[in-house]
Each structure stands twice: as structure tokens, then as C-alpha cells.
Amino acid sequence: MTNTNKHSFKIIGVIAAVLMLASCASNPPVCSSPQSRNLDSAINSVKSSLNSGCQAQFDRYYDDLLMIAEGDPKPENKRAFSEFLVWSSEQGLLSTRQAQDYYNRYFNVKFMSMRGDYNNCSHTCPNQQKVLFDMERELSDKERGLLKISTDADAYYRADRLYQEVELVLEATCTACAASR
Amino acid sequence: MNPSLAASCAAHTARVRSRRSYVSAITLNLIIAMVITVPAYATNSPTIRLFPTTVVEDLRQTGNVARDMETGLQDVIGRLDQQQQLYQESKCDGAENDTGCQRLARQIGATYLEMLTIMEERLPDMEHTVNNTRISLEKGLRNEIGKKMTPWTLQETLLGTVSATGETSVTAPTLRGRSGMRLSERFKQYYQLVATSGSRGDQSLAVLASDIYLDMEETSTLIERTRQEIARATLMEQLNQSFGIITPEMMEVVGGVKSILFGDEESRALVAGPPPGSLEQAYRSPLEQ
Numbered sequence: 163m164t165n166t167n168k169h170s171f172k173i174i175g176v177i178a179a180v181l182m183l184a185s186c187a188s189n190p191p192v193c194s195s196p197q198s199r200n201l202d203s204a205i206n207s208v209k210s211s212l213n214s215g216c217q218a219q220f221d222r223y224y225d226d227l228l229m230i231a232e233g234d235p236k237p238e239n240k241r242a243f244s245e246f247l248v249w250s251s252e253q254g255l256l257s258t259r260q261a262q263d264y265y266n267r268y269f270n271v272k273f274m275s276m277r278g279d280y281n282n283c284s285h286t287c288p289n290q291q292k293v294l295f296d297m298e299r300e301l302s303d304k305e306r307g308l309l310k311i312s313t314d315a316d317a318y319y320r321a322d323r324l325y326q327e328v329e330l331v332l333e334a335t336c337t338a339c340a341a342s343r
Numbered sequence: 344m345n346p347s348l349a350a351s352c353a354a355h356t357a358r359v360r361s362r363r364s365y366v367s368a369i370t371l372n373l374i375i376a377m378v379i380t381v382p383a384y385a386t387n388s389p390t391i392r393l394f395p396t397t398v399v400e401d402l403r404q405t406g407n408v409a410r411d412m413e414t415g416l417q418d419v420i421g422r423l424d425q426q427q428q429l430y431q432e433s434k435c436d437g438a439e440n441d442t443g444c445q446r447l448a449r450q451i452g453a454t455y456l457e458m459l460t461i462m463e464e465r466l467p468d469m470e471h472t473v474n475n476t477r478i479s480l481e482k483g484l485r486n487e488i489g490k491k492m493t494p495w496t497l498q499e500t501l502l503g504t505v506s507a508t509g510e511t512s513v514t515a516p517t518l519r520g521r522s523g524m525r526l527s528e529r530f531k532q533y534y535q536l537v538a539t540s541g542s543r544g545d546q547s548l549a550v551l552a553s554d555i556y557l558d559m560e561e562t563s564t565l566i567e568r569t570r571q572e573i574a575r576a577t578l579m580e581q582l583n584q585s586f587g588i589i590t591p592e593m594m595e596v597v598g599g600v601k602s603i604l605f606g607d608e609e610s611r612a613l614v615a616g617p618p619p620g621s622l623e624q625a626y627r628s629p630l631e632q
Contacts, residue, residue, distance in 0.1 A: 237626065244628035265630035271502065272632060276494040283489035286497075293494065319504075327501045328551050331488065335552030337560065338484040 167198050191215040193224045201239060204230045205246050211245050224264060231311040240312045267300055268307025271321045275300050276328070283339035290336050294329060301325050372450040391487040391500065394537050398479045402537055403557075405472040406530030412465040415525055416600070419458045423597055426451045455593050456580050458600065463573050470566045477559035480552055488549060500549055529558075572596075 171324035193216035208223045216223070227246070244265055251261040266274050271339045275296035278285050286293055301321060308318040362421060416460060430436075430451060435444035533555055 205560065230579055240628065241587045244626075244630055247630055251429070262632060263630055268630055270631050271629065276498045277496045280493060281490050282492055282494060282497060283485065286494045292570045324498065324501055328498065330557070331497065331501065331553045333550050334556045335484050335488045338481040339489045341481055342485055 165335070192224075193219045195222075196230065198229055199225065199233055201231050201234060201242055205242060209246075209249065212250070212253070212255055220255060223340075228268070228306060228311065231308070235310050235311050235313045237314065240314070243269060243311075244308075263299070267303050269304075270310060271308075271317050271324060273297050273300050273321070273324070273328075282335055285333065287336035287339050288309075290332055294332070297325055297328065377553050384440065390550065391491075393481065393483040393548050395483070395489055398476060399482070399534065399537050400412060401472055401476040401479060401532040402530055405469070406527055408465070408468045408472055409530055410467060410527035412462070414467060415461045416458060418602070419454060419461060420597065423451065423454050423458065425593070426454060452580055452583055452593070455518070456577065458597070459573050459580070461578050462569070462600070463577075466566055466570050466573075470563070470570070473559055473566060477556065477563055479588055480556040480559065484552060484556055497549075 164221055191211075191214050193211055196207040198204045198207060198213075204227055208227060212220065214225065221237055227243070231243070247256065247261040247265050250256045256264070266272060275293060304321045305318060308314045308321065390508070426447065430447050433440065433444065433447065435447060438444050439448070492500065536551055537555075581594070
């Protein structure tokens with residue numbers, strides 16, 4: 163082998179090593195979806211992915227977990243989601259308020275869309291249609307969380323009734339508020 | 344000290360003492376009343392005042408006015424039904440030039456005018472009581488729910504306080520859509536619901552008040568429009584009397600009045616039952632709000 167050839171091999175080797183290192187450094191973490199159909203195992207897998215730099219995928223993981231839980235609906239699923247969200251909050255992945263939103267939107271009768279600090283005449287009535295639209299969307303999430311995942315039909319029916327009551331009371335109240343103007 | 348002045352002072356002191364003891368008695372009564380009342384409301388604080396006694400009285404009065412109107416119209420509508428039946432059985436449809444049919448048509452027209460006159464006489468009373476109820480409820484809803492509550496507190500009020508056993512207090516049935524009910528029956532039911540509202544939670548009161556208010560709004564508009572229509576229909580019928588014509592509009596108006604006043608059995612509205620199940624939960628998340 164000539165000296166030129168040896169020199170060429172060395173250069174190629176160096177380039178290959180640099181490329182390999184560069185590719186390792188820029189590769190994003192592999193944020194694959196949980197493979198297990200068991201909720202507890204899936205939660206553990208998601209926790210490990212979230213700890214490995216996949217925080218940005220939180221919404222997708224939460225949806226994956228909801229889908230897995232739908233496959234094995236039972237009342238205990240509610241607790242599993244609550245504990246997962248408390249863990250996420252403790253790890254700093256979510257703020258307490260975000261964790262509450264994620265939980266209550268799916269597993270509580272109360273509507274997070276009805277959160278507000280101002281009175282109904284001044285704040286809710288001007289946005290009445292939007293509030294009701296948001297509530298309707300949240301109701302379908304509650305159907306998923308309460309009915310399809312936690313098998314808590316009573317709680318879901320109460321949420322459904324609450325939505326209808328809010329619709330009626332808001333219609334009357336906003337008519338009354340508008341009448342004073 | 345001057346004896347008369349002393350006597351006056353003594354009398355004044357006695358009056359002050361008497362007034363104080365009177366005030367104390369009132370205060371004591373108030374305290375006793377509060378002690379008795381507070382536990383009843385403690386479960387649903389803050390208590391909302393949507394049904395002052397004036398509303399209860401207005402509802403009762405509206406029910407009475409509606410009943411009087413029904414009684415007054417029952418006879419005339421019964422006669423109209425008989426006359427229409429006779430008209431159809433005599434095969435007068437298409438035989439308007441027949442003298443007998445013309446006479447029957449005029450009789451129907453006269454009874455129709457009688458019905459319009461009775462309605463014209465009774466509607467102002469009805470309008471007055473309905474408007475009173477509507478205005479009182481409007482004020483209550485605006486102040487108690489519109490201005491004193493946020494959407495979140497409204498939601499909590501509607502859900503009611505969950506008792507230690509996890510069961511919510513009983514809510515009133517939702518009443519929207521009572522087209523098949525007699526007018527006086529409807530107000531009677533409202534009155535009974537409101538009069539016994541003390542035993543209900545705020546959550547059902549808010550729904551009930553909203554329900555009655557929206558119904559009063561519709562009724563009020565309907566009465567106003569009916570009064571305008573009556574004037575027009577009376578004039579038209581007076582003209583028709585000279586020709587002995589039965590217009591389809593007449594039949595329609597009579598049918599409408601019958602269904603409003605006496606209800607329609609076929610379209611009787613279903614009254615919703617209590618909410619299904621309780622809210623008893625085995626698990627309560629620390630994240631739950």
C-alpha cells in the first residue's frame with residue numbers, strides 16, 4: 163500500500179468518525195408511543211420517555227394513555243391518571259393549574275370552560291356562545307374520561323345535565339342582563 | 344328637681360326602657376329566627392333570593408286570571424266546535440251559495456267574534472300579571488346570578504353541595520316545553536313549585552327561575568301579538584258577517600286558542616325525572632376542583 167493510499171484511508175476514517183459524532187449529537191430523542199396495552203406499564207414507559215427529553219410530546223402521550231385506558235375501562239383508571247398528572251406536576255413538566263386542567267377536563271363533572279373571575283353579566287354573557295361551544299367540546303372529553311375510561315356513567319350523566327342547566331340559566335340570565343341596558 | 348320635670352324624666356326613662364326591651368325582643372326574635380334558619384341554608388350557601396313573595400303572589404294571580412279566561416272561553420269554544428261539526432255534516436264546504444249554509448256560516452262567525460271579545464277583555468289582566476312576574480324574575484336573575492356570581496360559582500350552585508354520603512340534594516324537574524298543558528295548570532304548577540321552593544336547594548331554584556322567566560318572556564310577546572291580531576281579526580270578521588264566509592284563518596285561530604288554553608293531549612310534554620344516580624365516588628383526586 164502506498165503512502166498516498168494510507169493517507170486517504172486516514173482522512174476517510176476521520177471524516178466518518180466526525181460524521182458519526184455529529185449525527186449522534188443532533189439526533190432528537192426517540193419519542194415513541196407506549197407499546198404496552200396495560201395502562202400501568204404504558205404510564206411507566208411514558209414517564210421514562212418524558213424524562214428522556216420528550217416533554218414536548220406531553221399532549222400526544224396523554225392522548226395515547228387515554229386511548230390505552232379506553233381499551234380496559236374501569237373505575238381505578240381515574241386514580242392512575244390522577245397519580246400520573248401529580249407526578250408530571252412534581253417533575254416540573256406541568257404547572258399545578260395545567261395538571262388540574264388535564265384531570266378535571268376528563269374526569270370531573272365540573273366544567274373547566276366555566277372558569278372565570280368576573281360576574282356573568284359582564285364576562286360570560288358577551289361570550290355566551292363561545293362558553294357553550296367550549297362546554298360542548300369539554301362534554302365530549304368527559305364522555306371519554308368518565309364514561310369510556312372510568313365507567314362512571316352517573317357522573318357523566320350529571321355533567322350532561324349540568325351542561326343543559328347552564329345553557330338554560332345562562333339564556334335567562336343574559337336576557338335579564340341585556341334588559342337592563 | 345322640679346317634680347313635673349322628674350315625672351317627665353321618669354316617664355321618658357320608662358319609655359326608653361320599654362323601647363329597649365321591645366328592640367331586645369325583636370333582636371332576640373331575629374337571633375332565634377337566624378338560629379332556626381341558618382342550618383336549613385348552610386348546606387347551600389350563599390343563598391340566592393330569586394323568588395320574593397311578590398313573585399309567588401304574581402304567579403298565583405296569573406294562574407287565577409288564566410283559569411277565568413279558560414272558564415269564559417270554554418263555553419264559546421264548545422259552541423264553535425258544534426257549529427263547525429254541523430257545517431261539515433251539512434256538506435257546506437263547496438256549497439257556500441246555499442242559503443242554509445250561509446246562515447250557519449254567519450252563526451259561526453258571530454260565535455267567533457264572541458270568542459275574540461272575551462279574549463280582548465281578559466288579555467289585559469293576563470298581560471299585566473305576566474309582566475309583573477317577568478319583571479320581578481328579571482331583576483332577581485340579573486342581580487343574584489348575573490351580577491353576584493361568576494361562571495364558576497354558578498356551576499357550583501347548579502351542582503349543589505354534595506353531602507357527606509356523596510348524594511346531591513334533589514333537584515326540580517326541568518319544565519321547558521309545556522305546550523300540551525293547560526295555561527292555568529301551568530301556572531298552578533309553577534306556583535306550587537315556587538311555594539314549596541324553601542325545601543329545595545339553590546341549584547333547582549336557579550333552573551326553575553330561568554325556566555319561568557323565559558316562559559314569561561314568550562307568553563308576554565305572544566299576548567302582545569295576540570292583542571294586535573284580535574283587533575285586526577275582529578274587523579275582518581265584522582266584514583265577513585255581511586257575506587257569511589268562513590275563512591281558513593278563523594279555523595286556524597280557534598285551533599290555536601284551544602291548544603294554548605286547553606293544551607293538546609298528543610303533544611303533552613314529558614317532565615324530566617331526577618338526575619340519574621348519585622355522585623358517590625370511590626376515589627377523589629387531589630387535582631379535583
